Amino acid sequence: MLLVQQVLNGLLLGGIYVGVAVAFTLTIGILNFLNFTIPVLFMLAGMVGWSLSVYGLPFGLSDPLGWAPSLAIGILCAIGASLLVERFTYRYFKAKHGDATEHAIPLVSSLGFLLIFEYLVLIAHGSDSQAFRTPFADLNWRVAGLIISIPQVISLAVSLGIVAGLSLLLTRSRIGRALRATAENPDAATLMGVEVNRIVPVVFVLTGLLCGLAGALFAVNYGEVSPYMGDNVGTKAIAGMVIGGLGSVWGAIAGGLIVGLTETLSIHFFGATSVQISVWGLLLVLLLLRPQGLFGHNAIGKGKF
Amino acid sequence: MQLEVAGLDVRYGANHAVRSVDLSVAPGEIVTVLGANGAGKSTLLRAIAGATPISGGTITFEGKQVQSRNTATRVKSGISLVPEGRQIFVSLTVEENLLMGAYTQTGATTHRDVERIFQRFPNLAARRHSAASVLSGGEQQMLAIGRAMLARPKLMMLDEPSLGLSPILVEQLFELIAELNSNGLSILLVEQNTHMALQMASRGYVLELGEVKAEGTAQQLADDPRLAEAYLGAQDAA
Ligand SMILES: Nc1ncnc2c1ncn2[C@@H]1O[C@H](COP(=O)(O)OP(=O)(O)OP(=O)(O)O)[C@@H](O)[C@H]1O
Ligand SMILES: [Mg+2]
Numbered sequence: 001m002l003l004v005q006q007v008l009n010g011l012l013l014g015g016i017y018v019g020v021a022v023a024f025t026l027t028i029g030i031l032n033f034l035n036f037t038i039p040v041l042f043m044l045a046g047m048v049g050w051s052l053s054v055y056g057l058p059f060g061l062s063d064p065l066g067w068a069p070s071l072a073i074g075i076l077c078a079i080g081a082s083l084l085v086e087r088f089t090y091r092y093f094k095a096k097h098g099d100a101t102e103h104a105i106p107l108v109s110s111l112g113f114l115l116i117f118e119y120l121v122l123i124a125h126g127s128d129s130q131a132f133r134t135p136f137a138d139l140n141w142r143v144a145g146l147i148i149s150i151p152q153v154i155s156l157a158v159s160l161g162i163v164a165g166l167s168l169l170l171t172r173s174r175i176g177r178a179l180r181a182t183a184e185n186p187d188a189a190t191l192m193g194v195e196v197n198r199i200v201p202v203v204f205v206l207t208g209l210l211c212g213l214a215g216a217l218f219a220v221n222y223g224e225v226s227p228y229m230g231d232n233v234g235t236k237a238i239a240g241m242v243i244g245g246l247g248s249v250w251g252a253i254a255g256g257l258i259v260g261l262t263e264t265l266s267i268h269f270f271g272a273t274s275v276q277i278s279v280w281g282l283l284l285v286l287l288l289l290r291p292q293g294l295f296g297h298n299a300i301g302k303g304k305f
Numbered sequence: 306m307q308l309e310v311a312g313l314d315v316r317y318g319a320n321h322a323v324r325s326v327d328l329s330v331a332p333g334e335i336v337t338v339l340g341a342n343g344a345g346k347s348t349l350l351r352a353i354a355g356a357t358p359i360s361g362g363t364i365t366f367e368g369k370q371v372q373s374r375n376t377a378t379r380v381k382s383g384i385s386l387v388p389e390g391r392q393i394f395v396s397l398t399v400e401e402n403l404l405m406g407a408y409t410q411t412g413a414t415t416h417r418d419v420e421r422i423f424q425r426f427p428n429l430a431a432r433r434h435s436a437a438s439v440l441s442g443g444e445q446q447m448l449a450i451g452r453a454m455l456a457r458p459k460l461m462m463l464d465e466p467s468l469g470l471s472p473i474l475v476e477q478l479f480e481l482i483a484e485l486n487s488n489g490l491s492i493l494l495v496e497q498n499t500h501m502a503l504q505m506a507s508r509g510y511v512l513e514l515g516e517v518k519a520e521g522t523a524q525q526l527a528d529d530p531r532l533a534e535a536y537l538g539a540q541d542a543a
Contacts (some may be wrong), residue, residue, distance in 0.1 A: 174408070181394045181405050188392035191356055193380035193409035193456065 001145050006268040007261065008146065014260020015156035016221070020237035021252040021259075022163050023207045029247030030183040030203050036110040037085045038211055039234025041078040043048050045215030046225035049074030050132050067134045071216040073286070078212030079205055085113050086204035091197065115158040121227045129226040132219040155217035160253070162213060166206065167249050171230030175202060236263070239283050247294020254294055258282075306331045306365075307355070307491055308384075308460055313362035315345070315352050315515075320504030322348045324515040330460060337481075337502040337523070340512035341470070346495040347389050349512070350462045353485040353493075354386040356377045366460070381409045383459035391449040395438035399448060401430050402437050409529075415455070422451040443474040450481065461485065462493040468500070479505055503527045515531060 020042055027035040051071035065073070080122040106277050134151070141148040170176040178199055182189040186196050214288065240259040244251025259279055266278035286293070315323035322345045330336045338346050351357035353364055357374035364372040371379050394402050403422055407415045424429035426447045433437060440448060446466055453461055463482070463532040467475045479501055486492050496502035503509060503523040511519040511532055519532055526532060 174404070177397065177401055177404060178408060180397060180401075184394050184396045185392055187356065187387065187396065189391070190376050191354060191380075191386050191388055191403070192405045192452070193377040194405075195377050196376065 003265075003268065005146055008148065010261035010264035011257055012149070012152040012156050012221070013263060014240075014257035015152070015159045016233060016256075017209045017237045017259050018163060018253050018256035019159045019217070020233055021240040021256040022166065022249055023214075024237055024241045025244070025247055025249060026166075026203055026210075027207055028241070030179055031090065031200065032183075033090065033106055034110075035085070035207065036107065037082070037113045037117065038207065038237070039230030040114045041082055041208055041211035041230075042218070042233055043121065043174050043225075043227060043230035044081055044117060045071065045078040045212035046129075046132070046219040046229055047074070047125065047227060048077045049095070049216060049219055050086050050130050050225045051125065053132070054130075054297050067132070067220075071219065075209065075212030075216055077119040078215065079208030081113075081117060082204045082208030082211070083201060085110060086201050089113065090200060090204075091141050094266070102232075109165040117290040118227055118230075124167070125227065127227055129224050132223055132225050134223070152221050155221055159214065159217065162210065163249065163253055166210075175199070179203065181233040229291045236260075236279065237277050241287055243283055243293055245293030248293070248295040250295055251295030306330065307367055309363075309365040310349075310353065311363045311365070311418050313349070313352060313364065314360045315348050315357060316360045317348075322515050323352060323359075326512075326515070326517055328510055328517070330493055332459075333489055333491055334508070335486055335494060335506045337494045337506035337509040338512060339496065339499050339502065339526070340518075343514075344512040345515040346512055347464050348515075350386055350493065350495060351388075353462060354384060355384070377409060380456050381427070381457075382482050383436035383457070385453040385456045385458035385461050387449050387453045387461065387463045389468075391445050393440075393445050393448050393452070395436045396437060397437060397467060398434050399437050399440070400433040402448055402452050403429075403455055403504040409456055418455050418457070422454060426451055429523060442469050443471070443477075446470060446478060447473075449483075450456075454485070458490065460491040460493060462495075464495045465497055466494075466533070467496060467498050475501065 020038060023038050023041075024035070027033050049067070049071035050064050052073055054064055056064040136151060139149055139150040141153075170180060178189065178194045179202065181192065182194060182199055184198055190196055193203040214233070215229070218229065236259050237256065240255035241252050242255070243258055244253070244255030262279050262282055263275050266274045270278070285297050306329040308328075310326060310328040313323055313326045314321070322368055326349060328336075328338075328349075338349065340346050348357055351361050355371070355374060359372060362372070366379070366382060366384060369382070371382065371384075394405060397405065401418065403419050404415070407418060410418070423433065428444050429448055429451065437445070437448060450463070450466070465476055466482075470478060475498065482492060482494070483505060494502055494506060503526055506523045509523055509526045510517050510519065511526065519526060519529065
């Protein structure tokens with residue numbers, strides 16, 4: 001029974017990783033760009049949400065907001081921050097140097113943004129973890145000796161729903177087609193009349209939305225936020241993305257869930273200190289057997305969706 | 306004139322790839338641009354399409370200067386380029402490739418236009434939901450042209466469309482171009498296959514190291530012994 005419980009917890013934790021892993025895989029698949037600010041977007045949604053729910057708007061403009069509007073604004077902040085990164089890393093260097101992806105500059109500057117955002121939050125709120133309270137945090141559903149946390153089930157459903165919607169957007173809509181065409185061949189997409197400078201921000205909005213939502217779900221489920229909350233989730237999400245296959249949306253979903261499962265099962269069998277070894281060990285073994293990941297293609301940039 | 310290019314300059318750093326080129330295309334005309342490898346033919350077409358930045362000169366399309374407009378605007382105003390090497394999207398399906406061609410078309414007619422292309426190219430229709438990567442070279446060229454047609458162009462520029470096709474397919478390709486032209490579409494054609502190009506075009510330009518070295522009617526170019534030796538013959542022998 002305990003084992004089943006751990007499997008369940010693993011899937012629910014994996015649901016959080018899925019959102020972040022899909023955000024990573026989108027920017028890699030479409031822009032060929034490893035966006036290091038992703039973990040901090042996750043953190044921003046949680047910390048801004050917490051701060052608003054405790055202090056309200058800055059300068060005493062209002063009373064503390066409820067948990068839901070606070071988190072909603074937190075998610076908007078993550079989207080805004082993501083667009084800022086697009087403007088000053090990706091677009092700026094692309095305009096200056098042609099193809100931004102040929103350079104390490106966007107990667108390094110996104111790392112810079114990661115640290116700047118993280119330290120801004122540290123200066124504002126210090127490094128302590130903060131409790132995030134929602135009225136239904138302790139709602140459980142007990143079935144056959146299992147404790148199923150209702151917020152967690154809802155958030156798993158929400159993250160999978162968002163990702164399924166994203167997949168539909170990519171395969172069915174005009175803008176999704178344009179994104180995939182741009183991913184494969186930006187030059188040919190331009191010749192079709194796609195304005196690449198306008199379509200790239202869409203990727204960053206989706207990135208901000210996915211990470212912000214994951215951050216909000218994390219805050220609700222685990223009742224705790226901190227300026228460092230993105231670091232662990234970010235690295236696990238990268239592991240999940242690589243396990244699933246770079247650039248594959250369905251791969252990122254599978255990978256995120258697998259990492260969540262590995263984590264809780266590893267704690268169950270070998271104790272808390274074994275988590276990193278199990279996750280990264282699994283990743284290395286898998287890469288030896290299947291370098292392209294579970295759902296990946298050998299040619300990155302081709303047939304990803 | 307439908308298209309007027311005047312004093313066009315393109316530089317890639319120190320490489321002056323297109324030098325002060327003047328060129329024009331009348332409505333409904335077929336004009337060809339010839340020249341050896343590296344002469345600047347593709348660069349010229351890409352500059353007209355807005356896909357390669359220019360460093361000087363003007364491009365006038367239907368009376369409006371477009372050189373400072375982006376590619377999307379030029380596609381909307383009726384200039385389409387079928388690029389060198391086809392550049393179809395192999396990770397998209399055949400139908401999605403066509404829909405990408407109609408990207409700038411906001412009207413409700415897109416669906417009908419796509420069906421019309423499928424009627425014209427039954428080979429493509431049979432594979433409409435397959436990845437475009439399964440198409441043969443000839444089918445890929447048809448797809449590239451069909452895709453360009455979906456933008457409803459008034460001027461279609463084709464960059465070496467016959468490259469890599471068997472003689473029969475080249476024949477079919479040129480028939481298709483002639484047919485499109487007979488429906489009123491202007492054509493600016495870059496070709497290695499100079500015989501065929503001069504046969505079908507009314508006028509032509511010969512580029513050498515980015516400069517127009519000769520221009521005239523197709524007949525004049527075909528009869529010019531110097532050109533035959535320097536560019537045209539050499540190309541045919543290759
Ligand atoms: N993207 C680029 N960057 C730098 N130089 C380029 C680029 N594209 C073309 N060139 C250079 O510009 C010149 C003209 O090239 P272009 O491709 O226009 O020639 P072309 O006439 O189309 O040749 P081909 O018959 O081989 O297709 C060449 O010297 C080429 O090396
Ligand atoms: Mg060329």
